[in-house]
Amino acid sequence: MSEARIDVQVEHKHAPPPVEKKHPNTCPKCGSHYRDDELEQTLWVCGHCGHHFPMRARARIDWYADDGSFLEEATEVRSDDPLDFFDLRPYAERLAEAELNTGLGEAVVIGQATIGGHPVELAVMDFSFMGGSMGSAVGEKFSRACDSAIDRGVPLVSVTSSGGARMQEGILSLMQLPKTVCAVEDLHDARLPMLTVMAHPTTAGVLASFASLGDVTIAEPGALIAFTGPRVVQQTTRERLPDDFGLAEQNLRFGHLDAILPRSEQLEHLSRLLRLFA
Amino acid sequence: MTDRDHELTLRQRLSGLSRLPLLRGVRVDGEADRLRAQLVRLNADTTDETIWHSVELARHVDRPYTMDYVARMLDDWVELHGDRGRADDGALVTGLAQLDGRTVVLLGHQKGRDVKERLDRQFGMAYPEGYHKAMRVMEIAERFGFPVISLIDTPGAYPGVAAEQHGQGGAIARSQAEMARLTVPTVACVIGEGGSGGAVAIAVADRVLMQENAIYSVITPEGCAAILWRDAGEAKKAAAAFKPDALHCLELGVIDGVVAEPAGGAQLDHDEAARLLKAALVESLEELEDTPGEELRRRRRAKFRGMGVFA
Numbered sequence: 001m002s003e004a005r006i007d008v009q010v011e012h013k014h015a016p017p018p019v020e021k022k023h024p025n026t027c028p029k030c031g032s033h034y035r036d037d038e039l040e041q042t043l044w045v046c047g048h049c050g051h052h053f054p055m056r057a058r059a060r061i062d063w064y065a066d067d068g069s070f071l072e073e074a075t076e077v078r079s080d081d082p083l084d085f086f087d088l089r090p091y092a093e094r095l096a097e098a099e100l101n102t103g104l105g106e107a108v109v110i111g112q113a114t115i116g117g118h119p120v121e122l123a124v125m126d127f128s129f130m131g132g133s134m135g136s137a138v139g140e141k142f143s144r145a146c147d148s149a150i151d152r153g154v155p156l157v158s159v160t161s162s163g164g165a166r167m168q169e170g171i172l173s174l175m176q177l178p179k180t181v182c183a184v185e186d187l188h189d190a191r192l193p194m195l196t197v198m199a200h201p202t203t204a205g206v207l208a209s210f211a212s213l214g215d216v217t218i219a220e221p222g223a224l225i226a227f228t229g230p231r232v233v234q235q236t237t238r239e240r241l242p243d244d245f246g247l248a249e250q251n252l253r254f255g256h257l258d259a260i261l262p263r264s265e266q267l268e269h270l271s272r273l274l275r276l277f278a
Numbered sequence: 279m280t281d282r283d284h285e286l287t288l289r290q291r292l293s294g295l296s297r298l299p300l301l302r303g304v305r306v307d308g309e310a311d312r313l314r315a316q317l318v319r320l321n322a323d324t325t326d327e328t329i330w331h332s333v334e335l336a337r338h339v340d341r342p343y344t345m346d347y348v349a350r351m352l353d354d355w356v357e358l359h360g361d362r363g364r365a366d367d368g369a370l371v372t373g374l375a376q377l378d379g380r381t382v383v384l385l386g387h388q389k390g391r392d393v394k395e396r397l398d399r400q401f402g403m404a405y406p407e408g409y410h411k412a413m414r415v416m417e418i419a420e421r422f423g424f425p426v427i428s429l430i431d432t433p434g435a436y437p438g439v440a441a442e443q444h445g446q447g448g449a450i451a452r453s454q455a456e457m458a459r460l461t462v463p464t465v466a467c468v469i470g471e472g473g474s475g476g477a478v479a480i481a482v483a484d485r486v487l488m489q490e491n492a493i494y495s496v497i498t499p500e501g502c503a504a505i506l507w508r509d510a511g512e513a514k515k516a517a518a519a520f521k522p523d524a525l526h527c528l529e530l531g532v533i534d535g536v537v538a539e540p541a542g543g544a545q546l547d548h549d550e551a552a553r554l555l556k557a558a559l560v561e562s563l564e565e566l567e568d569t570p571g572e573e574l575r576r577r578r579r580a581k582f583r584g585m586g587v588f589a
Contacts, residue, residue: 082530082587085519087506136586143583165474165496167506170520171532174474174496175585178482181454182579205496207447208435208475213455227447227475228437232501237438246442254443 027051043263052220052263055199056102057109057126060159064267065113065122072111074144079106079137083170091168094130102129106137107162110145115157116271118278121149124159127201132162134206135169139176142210143183150190155277157270159197160211164204177209184213193277195270198225198248198257216273218259218266219248225256326518329526333499333517335491336470340545342552343402344371344386344429347469350552351559352377352384358415364444367408368399369436370480372415377427378560383419385412385480386429389470402471403436406449409479413456420460425563428466428480433498435476450479457482458579461571465562467537467555468492469544472522484578485562486532488524489555490539494532495522532585535562 026033030049034042043063044053061070078095085091099105107129113122123145125132134142142158149156165173187194196214200223207227219225226246234241244250248260261269335341348355352375360366371388374381387404390396419426435446457464457480466483472494488494497505499513502520527533537558544551566574 078589080587080589083519083521087516087519135588137588139586140588167497167502167520169587170496170530171494171522171527172530172586174478174494175532175582177451177475177478178454178458178582179585181451181482182458182582185455185458186579204447205475208450208479209454210451212448212451225447226442227435227450228442233437233439233442239439241439245439250443254445256445256448 024053027053045263050221050262052200052222054127054161055263056128057104057124057159060124061109061111061113061122064115064124064157064270066115066117069114070111070122071113072109073148074110074141075105077106077137077141077144079135079166079169081168082136082172083168085168085170087168094168098129102126104129106141107132107134108138108141110141110148112148112152112154115267115274118271118274119152119154120274121145121152121154121156122159123156125161125199125206127161127163127199130166132160132206133164133166133173134162134176134180134209135166135173136176138166139173139179142180146183146187149187149192153190153192155192155274156187156194157197158194158210158214159199160202160206161199162202162204162206162211164206174205177205180210181213184210188213193273195273197266197270198223200224201226201229203227203229215277216258217256218261218269219251219257221248221260221262223248225251326514329517329521329523330514332491332493332523333513335543335545336493338543338545341470342544342548343391343431344384344388344469346548347429347552347555348373348375348384348386350549351556352382358411358418361407361410362414363407363410365405365407367405367411369402369404369432370408370412372411374418374424377425377563378556380563381422381424382563383415383424383426384429385415385426386469387432387476387480389431400436402432403434404432404476404479405436405438405441406444406446409435409449409453412480413453416456416460419462423462425463425465425567426457426460426483427559428464428483430466430468430472430477430481430494431470432473432476433471434473435479447475450475453479454482458582459575461575463563463566463569463574464578465559465566467559468494468524468533469555473498482578482582484566484574484581485534487535487537487558487562488527488533489537489544489551490524491543492524493517493522494524494527495520530587 027046029051032048044055081092108125110123193215196217198219202225251257355375357373387402389402390399464483465485466481467487499517500510502516503512504510524536540547540550
């Protein structure tokens, strides 16, 4: 055994130094560290530099919805594994793990609620469930949210946070783009508004479908909003990227957003819009 | 799904296929035979190779592109240029023409034949301007009641700095929304690579067809391998896992029919490939033309809203 040992020192001499894994409660921008209850009080925003930490779907719903008004829908919808997909690990296993780790059935939570007294339908994505990726179940739940809004004649408030389509469902995940687009078109035919809040990150298949179709679109500060992310653009085109490439700030400058709002201002803004559309 | 169930669905699909009026004009028997042969190959568990063969044929340098079909299938072709805002995108061509005696609007991705044309057309990867042009031309179709024919052949939408700044994601979303609103018959066919959002942007059609050796996928095999296997060299494995070939797309209910190609692939006989494609497009249009526009739109949306498999 001991003779066969390989000198790993040599092999790793040129390897990059291991990335220091920061605690999720440590601000990646300024290094401030917070207790869970501190972050909860500040809506997961860094008190020093204003960095917006990722916000879980349930926490956001508790915050947006008037107390006790939220009634969740489509709780039974789960992803299936139509391709028996197996990369380094089986898709079925990844799904089970995501459900255990997040306590969510899928990467989006939908339901009825009131915001500032206005009845709405909510569809809130959660990035911690497989990167918020959109497979058949996410597409179905979002579409049902549109239907529920139509049935009750109320606006849809949609919060997006997603890495894109869920590759493990192959072409069926791509079909969730036209599926959710058709659902939004049905909502628009019923003359009901969709208000979209883009959280970090809103990319690829979700940006190229329902996320971009809001009547009013606001984004959180610093959110990545891009069809193709900076790493892939850099690798494919070897172009020099602007410093704020793909960020909400650039998207606002180029006319793709109505506003960038910190969390502290979002609820008042949404309530005002709901009054205007009422 | 167990192997047994899988085979059963495939067989059901096949039996449905032989009755499909859509494919009558393209020799359904020959087509069914070929698919049956594919089924045998699937059963023989050589899916990796079969699927990879499709990927190679779909990207074959001699494969006919949109303009090759335009020249062979359409009369009185008038190309329409520019998005009326910023640019003319050569990766996505649009125009008016006659197909079998009726005026149609044609949209199609266009790759290039030589190095210069490939660069000019960005290898068939459209900028947002390309989709803006498509939307503007769809409006013409809607206003004058022209059917829309859409030929899809792109590795994906262009992944560049300017493309992002000009709103690639939003353009793809709005192009789909425009197609979901049309009240004219729409037929799309994947004639090579149906790559991700860049493809589906112009594929929200009443009838979506795929040529026998075309592929339609959420990401390129290389991209999928790079992300899930952390090695772009595993593209073959990735393709086998996400199954972008026509038969699997048909089985999953993503497309409505498969268009036969000349034996050995469309690259071997452009004229015959165009004849077969034209027959399938005309056949599909004839099926749709008597349906009122509102009903077409309702059914189109219902079709796409029914897509997906979940528990």
